[in-house]
Amino acid sequence: xxxxxxxxxxxxxxxxxxxxxxxxxxxxxxxxxxxxxxxxxxxxxxxxxxxxxxxxxxxxxxxxxxxxxxxxxxxxxxxxxxxxxxxxxxxxxxxxxxxxxxxxxxxxxxxxxxxxxxxxxxxxxxxxxxxxxxxxxxxxxxxxxxxxxxxxxxxxxxxxxxxxxxxxxxxxxxxxxxxxxxxxxxxxxxxxxxxxxxxxxxxxxxxxxxxxxxxxxxxxxxxxxxxxxxxxxxxxxxxxxxxxxxxxxxxxxxxxxxxxxxxxxxxxxxxxxxxxxxxxxxx
Amino acid sequence: xxxxxxxxxxxxxxxxxxxxxxxxxxxxxxxxxxxxxxxxxxxxxxxxxxxxxxxxxxxxxxxxxxxxxxxxxxxxxxxxxxxxxxxxxxxxxxxxxxxxxxxxxxxxxxxxxxxxxxxxxxxxxxxxxxxxxxxxxxxxxxxxxxxxxxxxxxxxxxxxxxxxxxxxxxxxxxxxxxxxxxxxxxxxxxxxxxxxxxxxxxxxxxxxxxxxxxxxxxxxxxxxxxxxxxxxxxxxxxxxxxxxxxxxxxxxxxxxxxxxxxxxxxxxxx
Numbered sequence: 001x002x003x004x005x006x007x008x009x010x011x012x013x014x015x016x017x018x019x020x021x022x023x024x025x026x027x028x029x030x031x032x033x034x035x036x037x038x039x040x041x042x043x044x045x046x047x048x049x050x051x052x053x054x055x056x057x058x059x060x061x062x063x064x065x066x067x068x069x070x071x072x073x074x075x076x077x078x079x080x081x082x083x084x085x086x087x088x089x090x091x092x093x094x095x096x097x098x099x100x101x102x103x104x105x106x107x108x109x110x111x112x113x114x115x116x117x118x119x120x121x122x123x124x125x126x127x128x129x130x131x132x133x134x135x136x137x138x139x140x141x142x143x144x145x146x147x148x149x150x151x152x153x154x155x156x157x158x159x160x161x162x163x164x165x166x167x168x169x170x171x172x173x174x175x176x177x178x179x180x181x182x183x184x185x186x187x188x189x190x191x192x193x194x195x196x197x198x199x200x201x202x203x204x205x206x207x208x209x210x211x212x213x214x215x216x217x218x219x220x221x222x223x224x225x226x227x228x229x230x231x232x233x234x235x236x237x238x239x240x241x242x243x244x245x246x247x248x249x250x251x252x253x254x255x256x257x258x259x260x261x262x263x264x265x266x267x268x269x270x271x272x273x274x275x276x277x278x279x280x281x282x283x
Numbered sequence: 284x285x286x287x288x289x290x291x292x293x294x295x296x297x298x299x300x301x302x303x304x305x306x307x308x309x310x311x312x313x314x315x316x317x318x319x320x321x322x323x324x325x326x327x328x329x330x331x332x333x334x335x336x337x338x339x340x341x342x343x344x345x346x347x348x349x350x351x352x353x354x355x356x357x358x359x360x361x362x363x364x365x366x367x368x369x370x371x372x373x374x375x376x377x378x379x380x381x382x383x384x385x386x387x388x389x390x391x392x393x394x395x396x397x398x399x400x401x402x403x404x405x406x407x408x409x410x411x412x413x414x415x416x417x418x419x420x421x422x423x424x425x426x427x428x429x430x431x432x433x434x435x436x437x438x439x440x441x442x443x444x445x446x447x448x449x450x451x452x453x454x455x456x457x458x459x460x461x462x463x464x465x466x467x468x469x470x471x472x473x474x475x476x477x478x479x480x481x482x483x484x485x486x487x488x489x490x491x492x493x494x495x496x497x498x499x500x501x502x503x504x505x506x507x508x509x510x511x512x513x514x515x516x517x518x519x520x521x522x523x524x525x526x527x528x529x530x531x532x533x534x535x536x537x538x539x540x541x542x543x544x545x546x547x548x549x550x551x552x553x
Contacts, residue, residue, distance in 0.1 A: 177345055178375035180363060182389035182440065192388070196379040273379040275422040 033063045061242040069247040079251070085228040087255065089145055089217035093152020094209060094259075101157045102202060105164025106194060115165075126162070130154045131219055138224045148225070152216025156209040163205035167198030200274060203267040210259045214252060287357030288318040289476035290342060290367075290444050295351040297337050311337045313502040314351075317495055319444070321356075322474035326487035328539065329497030330546030335480045336372070337503075339446050342478060343369050355444070368442035370433055370450040376421045382432045383408060383417030389440045407435040411465065427458040431465075438469065447479045451486070463490060463519040471516060484539060488531055489519040496539050499546035507538040 016024055038044055040060050042053040050056055073079035108115040108122075134151050141147035171194060179193045221230025229248050236244035295315045301307030311334035319325045329335050340346035342353060344363040353360035355367070376385045387404035391397075408417050411431035421429055430450060437445065451459045467490060470477060481487050487494050488511055496507040513527055522528050 172373075172375070174371050174373045174375040175377055177343075178369065178371055178436075179377065179388070179392075180345070181343055181367070181369045182436065183365070183392040184388075185392070188392050192380075192392075193377065196377070199379075273381075273420040273422070 036060070037063045058240070058242065061246045065243040066246045066250065069243050070251065073247070073251075079229075079232075082227055082229050082232055083251070083255070085145065086214075086217050086221065086230065086252070089148040089152060089220070089228065090210075090213045090259070092145070092149045093216050094156055094206075094213040096149065097153040097156025097209065097213065098160050098202070098206065100153070101160025101205075102164050102198070104157075105161045106168060106190065106198065108161075109165045109168035109198075110190075110194070122161075126158045131215075134220050134223045137220070143224050143226065148217045148220030148228070151220045152213045155212040155216045159205045159209050159212065160202060163201040164198045167201030168194050170201075171197045200271060203263070203271060206263045206267070207260055210263055211256055214256050214259075218252060286321070287354065289321040289323070289356055290317075290319040290478065291354040292317045292338065292342060293352050293354060295338065295341055295348045295353075297334065297341065297346070298349045310501050311503060312341075312348075312500075313504050315497075315504050316351075317478075317505065319476045319478055321443070321476055324470060324474075324477045324479065324490060324492045325495060326479045326481060326491035326493070327495045327497060328481055328484050328487045328535075329503065330499045330539075330543045331482050331550075333497050333500040333542075333546060334503040335482075335497060336448050339369070339448050339478065339480055342444075343367055343446055345369075364444070366442060367444040367446050368437035368440060370437050370445065370447040372449045372452055374421070374429055374433075376429055376432055376436070378421050381418050381420055382413060382424065382428075385421070385432055386417075386435045386439055388436060393440075403439055404435075407439045408432075410469070411435045427454055427462065430454065430462060434462075434466070434469070442475065444476045444478070447477065449481050452481070452483075459486075460520050466490070467515075467517060467519070484532065484535060485523060486519075488513075488528060488535070489517065489522050494535060496535060496542070499542040499549065506542065507535070509535050 014020055014023070040056045040062050042057055046053070050059075108118065131151070133154060134147070137147040137150045141150055175197075176189070176193055179189055184192060217228070218230035218233070221228035222234050225231045229252055233245050233248040236242075236248065293316055295312055296310065297312040298308050298310045301309070315338065317325070317327070317338070327335055327338070337346065341348050342364065344353070344360055344367075353364070355364060377388065380388065383401065383404050386407055387395075387400040390400040390403065395403075405414070405417060408414055411434055413428060413431055413435070416424065416428065421432070424432065433450070451462050454462060463486065479487070479490055484494075491511050494509045494511060495505050496509070497503050498506045509531065511531060513522060513525070513531075
């Protein structure tokens, strides 16, 4: 239709595409919050499901109150101490789990006999529902940071470990033989061949590990602690303050995304040698 | 008695045991002797799957033969052959290193000071026609360029023996002829001993001083040796058209033909 060409031009500039990706992601978020608000507000709609207009808000919270709760947390500064504790637990679990995963992954991948002996135990530990260790860690390490870090480490470690193990096993035999003939000592092979080859697998696993490190920290706090975002959530649940629970969840989600983004940044910096999809430059 | 050959494979036998069934044995190479003099360019041709790469792995010290031994300048080879460079058939560059870092890898492993290594690396990249490509990663280079990087990576260490395992097999015909000429140029500058493995008889004759023909596997062994007295310097594209080349080709092909058919028949059966 000739009359709508102006519309088309406008539509072309906001059509879903790589440039407007962020816009649509934000719109989706607004939409979800809007629907949430409309469905839970006691005054906007007559109750659809519950017999009492206030019940929807009681069970699902109200986004306005959730957001104002978040605002109050930051405005009063009350949240920083708790957030700091949870972040420290998460980062420590993430860091320690990753380092151990890389070291033990390299060791077992390069020592077939050890890995053959330990194989059933590793599979067993991995299959075990390790979240259940949280109360045991609380007994062993107390109610402070250490028990939460220990739980996070057990979750992160196996993901990184299996990826490093796989990464080392998948080293191209040609690259390996070539490096040996070029004169690499066993230690240089480790540093210049095995480690870089395993790193691409490690980074793939780190995105999963970030989330699990948070799970370890929050579940640990949830089961027994005196501070942390998980502690706040537990306190709020005790008094049926569903808005605060949701505020805590949103806060944790946001910080998990931030950590994942940081991992992505480091990955792009260290993995420049990897071909990226769509990169066709050849000269 | 003249001086010892640069590389001597003495009565090499390689028997592989099947991983699934220890009773199953496969003898890839049997009782094979090949000698390469200092400065000599030897091509080894044979049908596909005849154990040529096995021989080269033995020469490099990557694989221990079941029987027989390797001598390098008269000394028995123990462990890796440190006087040899190896050019692999498949890509063997470290993908996480730039072209320059790949070329200088061997120097780095040997503890050469970094500034010196970089200077040598850049010089070698220029010599293989890749000056200015030093900071590219292997995936950003074409197949031919990656082969040049591999060549520079091997030659920068100044090995006395160069082992080449069908290095140009994956390249298109034009790139391949260019690479062959460049290889001959580099080689003639300071003659190393070269063992060049290929299944392409024309390539073997065009490059070599001597062509060794292997039988089809299993139990691969040499069935003929031919001295290639074509004049040097050669242009691999042009020399293929000379009557001398054609005569040699006919003569060697006559010996090889039966083995190629045998190898083909064996592959069909599998």
